[in-house]
Amino acid sequence: MKNQTPTLGFTIVCLLLIPWFEIRAAEEKTKPAPPANEAKDSAEADSGKETPDPGKQPIDRYFAITGSTVHTITGPVVDGPTVLCKNGKIAEIGHDLRLPKNTEILDAKGYHMYPGLVAIQSQGILGNEPPEDNTDLYNLSMTLGLANGITTAVTGNTAAKLTFGTVEGHVLRQNLFHTLQYSTENPDGRRKFRESLERARQYLRDLDDHEKKKKHDPKSKPPTAPKNEDEKALKLLKHELVALATVNTAQALNDLAGLAEQYGFQLVVQGAAEGWIVAPQMARAGVRACITPRTRRDRDERTNHPNGSSIENARILHEHGILFAIIPSSTGITTMGLAGRDLMHLPMEAAFAVRGGLPDEVAVRAITIDAARILGIDHHVGSIEVGKDADFAIVDGDLLHYMTLVRWAIVNGRIAYDKQKDSLLDHIRPDGQRDAPPPYDPWPRRLGEDW
Amino acid sequence: MRTAFLLSIYITLVAMFCAAPAIAEQAAREGEESFVVIQAGRVITLAGEEIVDGQIVLADGKIRLVGKDLEYPKSASVIEARNEVVMPGWIHPRTRWQLPSYARSGVHADRSPAQEVFLSEMDTEPLLEAGFTAACFYPDGTGIPGPGVVYRTAGPKEERKLGTAYLRVTMSQPGRDKNTFRSAIELARKELEKIEKARKEWEEKQKKAQEEAAKKKETDPGDKPGTDPKDEKKDQPVGGKEQEPKKEPGDPKDHPDTKDDTKDKTEEKPPETFTPPEINPAVKPFADWIRDKKGIPLLFELARASDLHHLDDALKTTPELPGKLFYLDDASSSDYHHVVDELGKHEAIVFIPPSIGQLPSTVVHYHLPAELALAGCTVAFVPRSDSASELRQLRPRLADLVRAGLLREDALKGVTLHVAMALGMEDRLGTIEKGKDADLVFFNGDPLAIESRVTRVMTAGDMVWEAPKQP
Numbered sequence: 001m002k003n004q005t006p007t008l009g010f011t012i013v014c015l016l017l018i019p020w021f022e023i024r025a026a027e028e029k030t031k032p033a034p035p036a037n038e039a040k041d042s043a044e045a046d047s048g049k050e051t052p053d054p055g056k057q058p059i060d061r062y063f064a065i066t067g068s069t070v071h072t073i074t075g076p077v078v079d080g081p082t083v084l085c086k087n088g089k090i091a092e093i094g095h096d097l098r099l100p101k102n103t104e105i106l107d108a109k110g111y112h113m114y115p116g117l118v119a120i121q122s123q124g125i126l127g128n129e130p131p132e133d134n135t136d137l138y139n140l141s142m143t144l145g146l147a148n149g150i151t152t153a154v155t156g157n158t159a160a161k162l163t164f165g166t167v168e169g170h171v172l173r174q175n176l177f178h179t180l181q182y183s184t185e186n187p188d189g190r191r192k193f194r195e196s197l198e199r200a201r202q203y204l205r206d207l208d209d210h211e212k213k214k215k216h217d218p219k220s221k222p223p224t225a226p227k228n229e230d231e232k233a234l235k236l237l238k239h240e241l242v243a244l245a246t247v248n249t250a251q252a253l254n255d256l257a258g259l260a261e262q263y264g265f266q267l268v269v270q271g272a273a274e275g276w277i278v279a280p281q282m283a284r285a286g287v288r289a290c291i292t293p294r295t296r297r298d299r300d301e302r303t304n305h306p307n308g309s310s311i312e313n314a315r316i317l318h319e320h321g322i323l324f325a326i327i328p329s330s331t332g333i334t335t336m337g338l339a340g341r342d343l344m345h346l347p348m349e350a351a352f353a354v355r356g357g358l359p360d361e362v363a364v365r366a367i368t369i370d371a372a373r374i375l376g377i378d379h380h381v382g383s384i385e386v387g388k389d390a391d392f393a394i395v396d397g398d399l400l401h402y403m404t405l406v407r408w409a410i411v412n413g414r415i416a417y418d419k420q421k422d423s424l425l426d427h428i429r430p431d432g433q434r435d436a437p438p439p440y441d442p443w444p445r446r447l448g449e450d451w
Numbered sequence: 452m453r454t455a456f457l458l459s460i461y462i463t464l465v466a467m468f469c470a471a472p473a474i475a476e477q478a479a480r481e482g483e484e485s486f487v488v489i490q491a492g493r494v495i496t497l498a499g500e501e502i503v504d505g506q507i508v509l510a511d512g513k514i515r516l517v518g519k520d521l522e523y524p525k526s527a528s529v530i531e532a533r534n535e536v537v538m539p540g541w542i543h544p545r546t547r548w549q550l551p552s553y554a555r556s557g558v559h560a561d562r563s564p565a566q567e568v569f570l571s572e573m574d575t576e577p578l579l580e581a582g583f584t585a586a587c588f589y590p591d592g593t594g595i596p597g598p599g600v601v602y603r604t605a606g607p608k609e610e611r612k613l614g615t616a617y618l619r620v621t622m623s624q625p626g627r628d629k630n631t632f633r634s635a636i637e638l639a640r641k642e643l644e645k646i647e648k649a650r651k652e653w654e655e656k657q658k659k660a661q662e663e664a665a666k667k668k669e670t671d672p673g674d675k676p677g678t679d680p681k682d683e684k685k686d687q688p689v690g691g692k693e694q695e696p697k698k699e700p701g702d703p704k705d706h707p708d709t710k711d712d713t714k715d716k717t718e719e720k721p722p723e724t725f726t727p728p729e730i731n732p733a734v735k736p737f738a739d740w741i742r743d744k745k746g747i748p749l750l751f752e753l754a755r756a757s758d759l760h761h762l763d764d765a766l767k768t769t770p771e772l773p774g775k776l777f778y779l780d781d782a783s784s785s786d787y788h789h790v791v792d793e794l795g796k797h798e799a800i801v802f803i804p805p806s807i808g809q810l811p812s813t814v815v816h817y818h819l820p821a822e823l824a825l826a827g828c829t830v831a832f833v834p835r836s837d838s839a840s841e842l843r844q845l846r847p848r849l850a851d852l853v854r855a856g857l858l859r860e861d862a863l864k865g866v867t868l869h870v871a872m873a874l875g876m877e878d879r880l881g882t883i884e885k886g887k888d889a890d891l892v893f894f895n896g897d898p899l900a901i902e903s904r905v906t907r908v909m910t911a912g913d914m915v916w917e918a919p920k921q922p
Contacts, residue, residue, distance in 0.1 A: 127626065132764070134626035137757035138786045165789060167764045423810065 061087050062100045063413040067109030068394060073361075073369050073383040083113070085390035088169060088412035093386060106415070108394050110432065111407055114364070115383050116151025116391030118371035119343055120290050121270075121331040125162065126155035132170050137163065144333045146409035146417035147424055148344055149393030152372070152381050159375050161391065162409075164416035169389075172377045177244035177268065178232055184252045192229070197263045200226055200233040236265040242376070243267045248297065250274040250307060254281050261285035268374055272324075273297045273309045276316040288374050289317060289324040293353040294341060314353035318362050325371035326350045326363070335424075351400040364399055396432035403434055486510050486527035487912060489891070495538035495898070497860070497868050498882040507537065509889045512610075512912035517883050530914070532893055535906055538863065539882050540584025540890035542870040544802050545599065545750075545778060545833050548586060549573050555592025558635040560618055561732035562597035564590045570611055575604040577839035579916040581846075582866075582898070582905045584890040585613060587874055593621045594631035598736075598747060601874055603890070605908065605915035616874040617776055618736050618747050623754035625761035636769050639730075639737035646727040653725045741771050748875065750802070752778040756789040776873055778802040778833070779819075783809075788817045795826030800873045804835045805848040805865075807855055820865070821857040830861060831869040850899040863898065 063085040070078045070093065084092040084099060099105070119125070124141045127134025135155075136142070142162050145153060152161050152172065157179075159172040181189055206223035213220040226234050235241040243260070247253050248271040260267040261284060269275070272289040274297070275282060282289070291313060299308030310316075317324050328349045330342035340348060350363040358366075372382030380389045390413035397404040405425060409417035420426050429436045487509040494505040496517060508516040508523050516523075550567055568588050578586060583604050590597035601613040622628045730738050739746035749772065751762055759777075766774055777799050779787050783806035787794075794801060801823055808817035820830050832849065834841045849862045864881075871881030879888050889912040896903030908916040 130626070133629045133761065135757070136755060137760050138755065138789045139757070165760070167760050423813070423815070 059102075060100070061413060062091075062103035063106070063390065063410075064097070064099050064103050065106045065108050065113060065392070065394070065410070067107055068111045068113040070113045070384055071115075071364070071399070072385065073115055073365060074385060075383075080109070083384065083390075083392075085410075085413040088390050088414070090384065090386050090388050090390050093384065106394075106408065106410075108408070111394045111396055112399065113384070114149065114393045114395065114399050115368045115388075116381060116393050116409065116411065117149045117346055117367045118325070118375065118377075118382060119145070119150045119153040119331070119346060119367075120325045120327050120371045120375060122150075122153035122155060122343060123332045125150070125153045125333055125343070126160050129156040129158055130171070130174075131155050131158055131160040132167055135160070135167075135170065137165050137167065141333050143417060143422060143424065144335065145343060146411070147406055147419070147422070148333075148346055149395065149399070149406045149409060150343060150346060151391040151393065151409060151411050151416070152377070153343075154375065159377050161381075161389075161411055162416060163411050163414075166414075169412045172380055173375065176242070176375055178236060178241040180243050180245040180256075182245045182247065182252065182256055184249060184255070190255070193233075194259070196226075196229045196233040197237070197259065197265075199230050200237050201263060203230075203234060204237060237263060239266060244270060246270040248273040250277040250305075253287075254278045257281045257285040257287050260287055271295070272317070273313065274307060275322070276310050276313045277306050279316050279320040279322060282317070283320040283322050287322065289322055290327055290371075290374065291317070291324050291353075292327055292329050293349060293356060293358075295329060311352070311356035313356065314363070314366070315357035318358055323370055323373060324366055325374050326353060326366040347399050347404070348402065351402070354400060360400060396429070397434065405429065405432075407432060486515070486524055487530060487889075488521075488523050488527045489530045489532055489537060491532045491537040491893075492534055493536045494883060495536060495863065496883040497539055497864055498884045504533070507883060507889075507891070509912050512889055514883060514885055514887050514889050516885060532907075534895065536894045536897060536903075537883070537891050538894070538898055539867040539880065539887075540892050540908065540910065541582040541866045542601075542874070542880060543578065543583050543586035543834070544831050544870045544873055545589055546586050546837055547589060547591060548575070548578060548837050550588065550591070553591050555590065555596045556594045556631070558595045558631060558638065558733050559590075559592075559597050560595055560635075560734060560736045562590055563600055563615065564588045564597065565600050565612075568600065568602065570602065570608065576916075577842050578604045579908045580839075580905055580918070581842035582892040582894075582908070583842075584892060584908060584910050585880060587616045587870075589619055593623070594628060595620050595635055599750070599874075601876065603910045606910040606913055610911045613876060613879070614874075615747065616876075617750040619752065620749050621752045622758045622762045622765075623752055623780060625758055625765075629761055629765045632765050633768075635734050635737050636741075636772070639734040639741055642730045642734060642738050643742055646730070649728050650725055737772070740773065741769065744771050748776045748873075749773055750776045750778055752780060753787075754780050754785065756786045759790045759793060774799075776800050776802075779804075782806055782819050787819055788822065791819070791822045791826045791828075794823060794828050798827060798829075799823075800829040800831060800869065802831050802833045802873065805832045805845065805852055806835065807852070816855075818852070818855050818857070820852050820861070821855070824857065824861045829869050829872060830865050831873050832862075832865040846899060846903075847901055850901065853899060859899065 065083045065085075067080050068083075070081055070083060072078065072093075078093070081093055081095050082097045082099070083090060084097055084103070122145070125139070125145045126142075127136060142164055145162050146164060150162060152159060154160075154176065157176050158174045159176060160170050161172060163170045180193065182193060183189065203223055203226050210220055210222050225231070232241065236243055243265055245256055245267065247256060247269050253269060253272060253275060256267060256269065257278065258281070259265075266288075267285065268288045268290060269282075270290045272282075272291050273295050275289055275291065293311065293314050295309050297309035314324065314326070326346075326349050328341050328343060328346060333343040335344070346367055350367050353366065354360055354363045369378055369382035372378040372380070381391050382388075384392070390410060392408075392410040393399070393406050394408040394410065395404050395406050405419065405428065406417065407419050408415055420430060489507040489509070491505055491507060492503070494502040494507060494517065496502065502517070502519055505517065505519050506521045506523070507514060508521060508527070550564070555562070567590075585601055585603050587599040587601045589599040596619055598618045599616040601616050603611040603613060605611075620628075620632060622632070736747045736749070740749075751774065753759055753762070762774065766772055774797055777794065777797075779785070779801060782803050785808070788808070803820060803823070805820065808819055809815065810817075820832070823830050832845070834845050845866070849866070853859050853862045868877065868881035871877040871879070874880075880890055881887070883891070889909060891909040892905055893907040893909075894903045895906045904918060906918045907914055
């Protein structure tokens, strides 16, 4: 009896369990197929069976680039991985990825893939503010920008993407900067700015006092909030705004850096041609810069301290740990623009910084992730990482080489520019070979030899 | 009894004798009901095969029959056109012929150009000479300047106005026009909210009236004079501006039992039917579309391909609005080839100037009309400008398009049937078919041949224009 009891109990339990198992099995049979969005993995595993209902939810858009040398910028250079993008974002990077069935595949073997370049200033590529209403989405300037690898640009105070032919995902960030009118030639303006900052800081102190007083005296009045310029200054102090000032001279840079350090606001200086002279002060204040390596500023022989522009500016700033972006001297874009000194040649401008001693990879960073960081959009663009936007410039060589051309520009996981399908540059080294002979290019173009 | 019977027969007979001449007269009138027969060398019906040596029978300004070797009453008058080609009258889809230009911006869906079109002062000779029997006049300006109005180019005054066609919405400068468009939609939504609010108030009033009536019924079943009528007036709904006094109980559910408290009701005068407050006429078409998903078509005027995307972006919040009718301005130098497929997806009716675009400094051409037709759009042609010479040039330009690959049928329909469809008048104009208006144009050769001319123009069955005899 003692031995039998557990056996009996076990049998009873088993008997009780049988119907439960049957129910489970029946449930599994009747269970509907999992919806596509819920089971991404299963959709990827056997996507042939499931066709998501277009009425209920949008179909996921997959795009993969295979075989290229991927310059991730924030990570290593990887040879030949597949970059899988889902709905305009980078979903996976790696070798031997299993691709969903309806993935659009771009074979880029032999090409180099960089993140799309960021032009920290531009004119004519995007429409006036607000760009989502004003941009001409088939503008030739936009195609030119894409043909030079630029996928993000700035118009006015807004950063937007070069979404060729669609307004979807156009605007990235608004209210980028608060522009300061700060110049050594305008002592009154400088005084006013200083006073605004002082009043704003005083307000913050008063507010702090008020908070403390309130505990003892509930009737204490809060200080009056600052208005107009003081309000802007307050936002600067609270890091709700980033200051932008166009300054080139060492003295002005020194002044502003001092202010930024004293009041603790974020500052981006545009130009900074003499930044190499005051780099330590700028570094200490955490000033960021937007420089033009090929800028020309003649030395003034009457002064006995160092001045004028230097080809080494970028290197010196970098060595002091200052974050900077690179932009050409002209921010327009045309096929004949300023002898190669406009946005048609953004990588060339960066290459000139390399000529002055800047490391290659920092020069590339200055037109990708560092520019994005200064604009506050580095969580979206500027490097090739999972989760970021699928914006790429796929080029036929080293990005900073003077012969390198963009083969494809990808924006939000869509091919926005294809060199061989556009009539701009399709006749130059069509298969990407550097040693191909120069093209026969009669003028007017394409009217043929016998015209 | 007998006399009565005889009398009745007599009366019947008399009545019959009296009626007989009238019946006969009517029959005679029917026989000679002004039938007109056009003996045409060729009839381009645009509703099937072209008919060689065909006849068009007209009656009462309408087309009665079209065909070959038709039988018609001998009394019919015959228009001899055996050397001529007859086709449906051409329709100008978008013109400001001889109207002054002015600047207007903002939302004005109610400002029709009818106030500025003075037909008696207008010289429509060049329009007629080019074969146009009708034209849609549009109000000038940007934003939403107003609807287009269709007039015949000739004929008696009372027959000239054909109706309202479309509402212009410019999208040529999206930065400006998107805002206007959005504000129009917002205003329309506000108007609809206003109506909804008024309806709710009215319903509440109804409920209250019912309850009060029920209460009264319970408390004092006897007839008692109602409360002071002045107080009742205050109770009337705010929205019911033009509320009518009680006529009939519209919906029996909404009303209290009528039999017992008729007196109370007449005293209280609750509005029986809900009369919504009037919609601001400047945004009425938008409100119509949002509420009923139908209304006057919107003509979106674009200046470049990009504008279509901006329009789609603006339409995203209001999918009820129709994105079907487009005017592509400046098609020869613009970049519409980028959006041909998208327009095809819209199944759009596209107004377009008859021209072939070119990529500058290259031999790359864009035959936009043909591409659009292939993509599934309905193409209608607008002369490039409102000048007499451009009207004369229209036919050679169409011939050029056909030579470069546009179907001949599409070219001819592009100035007749397709325009009629765009203007919502395809049941009256556009083809030579039974029941349609007799708006016809006569050519002395093929309409697309360079040497042929318009010889005669007919509107509503009347010959209204004839080419001057050449010496």
